[in-house]
Amino acid sequence: MTNIAEQLVYYNEKIVAYHQAKLVAVSKTKPIEDIQIAYDAGQRIFGENKVQELVDKHEVLPQDISWHMIGHLQRNKVKYIAPFVDLIHAVDTTKLVLEIEKQAQKNKRVIPCLFQLHIAQETTKFGFSEDELIAFLESEEFKNLKHVKIVGLMGMATNTTNTHQVQQEFSYLKKVLTRLKSDFNLPHTDWKELSMGMSGDFEIALKEGATMIRIGSAIFGARNYQK
Numbered sequence: 001m002t003n004i005a006e007q008l009v010y011y012n013e014k015i016v017a018y019h020q021a022k023l024v025a026v027s028k029t030k031p032i033e034d035i036q037i038a039y040d041a042g043q044r045i046f047g048e049n050k051v052q053e054l055v056d057k058h059e060v061l062p063q064d065i066s067w068h069m070i071g072h073l074q075r076n077k078v079k080y081i082a083p084f085v086d087l088i089h090a091v092d093t094t095k096l097v098l099e100i101e102k103q104a105q106k107n108k109r110v111i112p113c114l115f116q117l118h119i120a121q122e123t124t125k126f127g128f129s130e131d132e133l134i135a136f137l138e139s140e141e142f143k144n145l146k147h148v149k150i151v152g153l154m155g156m157a158t159n160t161t162n163t164h165q166v167q168q169e170f171s172y173l174k175k176v177l178t179r180l181k182s183d184f185n186l187p188h189t190d191w192k193e194l195s196m197g198m199s200g201d202f203e204i205a206l207k208e209g210a211t212m213i214r215i216g217s218a219i220f221g222a223r224n225y226q227k
């Protein structure tokens, strides 16, 4: 049995060393009771990767939880989370941004988003390439957004024991963020957040400038099924 509260103390000590870093507790597949334990220990940001699960948990848990959608998001499901989601981490296509814009407008709000960049070697992982993202940032479609606020980038490193490679991938993501900050300083952008690092590679991510780490299994224990 993992002691959720003790794990939270451990990770909060880790992020204290990196002033702006925030801890996203990834509660996917975990029961309400586990989230409530983490909440009672002071945790307020939780990440989920399935829309239905996110909606169900949002309904029954305390209303001051900041819910982050961290997984690949299908366009036809944006409408279910648009009323309440606090941050969408993995915006990986232009069509998805346009759908978030539409649903945010319907809900009379501005939804903060991160663009996911493809930094890993695995082709199964999602995300824009740097060139694709820049082409989109230069488009009229992007300039006309009013209900989406882009607050940074998200990335997932290659699943490998080669820590040098992981470090290179995170360092690259930080480099792109710095470039966007200087070249695309628009009213609806604020290039400040760098969401990178999970249970297995968060220390490297923090060293490379992560402002948000997404920790699941190390806090809540191993998941019964992978995703």
Ligand SMILES: *Cc1c(COP(=O)(O)O)cnc(C)c1O
Pocket: 026, 028, 049, 070, 071, 197, 198, 199, 200, 214, 215, 216, 217, 218, 227
């Ligand atoms: C599941 C997941 C995490 C957390 O993974 P752990 O290895 O359990 O810490 C982080 N980010 C995303 C996008 C995930 O889907």
